[in-house]
Amino acid sequence: MILETISVCPICSGESFNSVLVTRDYTVSQKEFTLQECENCKFLLTNPRPNQASIAQFYQSDKYISHTGGSRSLIDQVYLQARKITLHSKFKLIKKYKKVGTLLDYGCGTGQFLHHMQSRHWVVDGVEPSDNARNMAHQLTNQELYNQLSAISKKFDVITLWHVLEHVHNLNEKVLELKSHLNQDGIIFIAVPNYESADSKKYGTHWAGYDVPRHLWHFSKTSMIKLLSKHGLQLLNIEPMKLDSYYVSLLSEGYKYPKSIGLIKMMSAVISGITSNKSAALSGQYSSLIYILKQA
Numbered sequence: 030m031i032l033e034t035i036s037v038c039p040i041c042s043g044e045s046f047n048s049v050l051v052t053r054d055y056t057v058s059q060k061e062f063t064l065q066e067c068e069n070c071k072f073l074l075t076n077p078r079p080n081q082a083s084i085a086q087f088y089q090s091d092k093y094i095s096h097t098g099g100s101r102s103l104i105d106q107v108y109l110q111a112r113k114i115t116l117h118s119k120f121k122l123i124k125k126y127k128k129v130g131t132l133l134d135y136g137c138g139t140g141q142f143l144h145h146m147q148s149r150h151w152v153v154d155g156v157e158p159s160d161n162a163r164n165m166a167h168q169l170t171n172q173e174l175y176n177q178l179s180a181i182s183k184k185f186d187v188i189t190l191w192h193v194l195e196h197v198h199n200l201n202e203k204v205l206e207l208k209s210h211l212n213q214d215g216i217i218f219i220a221v222p223n224y225e226s227a228d229s230k231k232y233g234t235h236w237a238g239y240d241v242p243r244h245l246w247h248f249s250k251t252s253m254i255k256l257l258s259k260h261g262l263q264l265l266n267i268e269p270m271k272l273d274s275y276y277v278s279l280l281s282e283g284y285k286y287p288k289s290i291g292l293i294k295m296m297s298a299v300i301s302g303i304t305s306n307k308s309a310a311l312s313g314q315y316s317s318l319i320y321i322l323k324q325a
């Protein structure tokens with residue numbers, strides 16, 4: 030593994046960072062990674078981090094379900110059920126902004142979302158760097174998919190990133206590249222974990238939303254809006270992903286209490302999820318947030 034250190038903040042170009050938390054890769058390598066905060070704008074990042082050439086080894090796990098599509102454990106079953114519900118709520122959310130049209134899912138994984146949108150008469154394209162996941166998505170959608178954005182020359186009515194932007198090495202370049210693929214009246218939906226949520230505060234270093242080193246960036250509302258407005262994207266709305274608090278709590282329970290039995294973990298996660306969503310009803314700090322933007 031080759032580590033690289035970020036010395037310039039991608040949001041404000043600040044050059045001073047403070048280490049604020051040490052957390053662990055609980056799913057693949059069990060290695061520790063440090064989260065640093067930009068002294069100027071408070072942007073939180075995994076620093077140092079594996080470089081682009083060596084990050085792939087951290088996705089090599091049966092547990093990385095969004096790439097394998099497999100399912101065995103109780104937690105995986107819960108994830109798959111939740112995903113069904115989430116697919117439909119994503120469709121309903123998009124429909125509020127665009128009735129139908131062309132859609133690019135950037136980081137489409139095994140293609141379930143593309144498939145759902147196809148069934149709702151959307152014309153879809155997808156980008157997915159993992160060969161395995163992309164092949165599965167191809168089987169499901171019967172659609173030619175791409176391993177990178179630069180292979181696509183057209184523009185889209187809607188671009189979606191469901192828990193993807195936090196995985197992208199070259200943040201500013203990627204936002205600009207995505208924007209260049211958005212129609213003038215297009216809408217972009219970006220979902221990311223929110224470390225300012227109550228479940229993040231509860232689990233701290235065991236919070237599954239940190240998911241180091243795969244998550245390179247950790248967004249707050251402030252940092253996300255700064256990043257996107259810098260590149261000429263205007264915020265229309267922020268929507269919660271209410272199921273994520275339960276799923277993230279369930280994973281976090283497992284990281285914090287590895288010997289705890291499944292049923293106990295489930296019960297604790299339900300309580301934690303309810304508590305997090307309840308507090309977010311007042312603060313707006315849900316476990317995951319969807320940022321909805323248009324060209325400024």
Ligand SMILES: [Zn+2]
Binds near residue numbers: 043067070071
């Ligand atoms: Zn900064």
